[in-house]
Amino acid sequence: MAPTARQHQEELQFRLILAATYPFFLAAAVFGRMAPGRAPARPGLPAPHRSVFGEARAMAVQAIPFAFMG
Template structure:
């Protein structure tokens, strides 16, 4: 069995990551929008204001945190 060259494998994994990001981003966007609408929103640290990020930025951050787990193993 022939294995892929390291650069080809990295390119393949990057492509897979981008495809998964594109497929899951709408779900994370919906979750971020619903999170914004909920009245029980608390700051990240007591006494400090929560960082102001757009709904799109929040969705991207959530996706970027969750998707790498698909590549573990």
């Protein structure tokens, strides 16, 4: 398989996995926001102002590469 075709296939797989897992990460982000006593990610610094949707996407993009390892 040509390198560009393989890269395109991996990109397509990444997008499909992102679309399939995004609802779960979105639910986790919503529940995380609603949790009482939520501590900032870095003690002493204010929590970043990111939307729930942006937070869910960031979680998904961080977790999905593990599916491509191996």
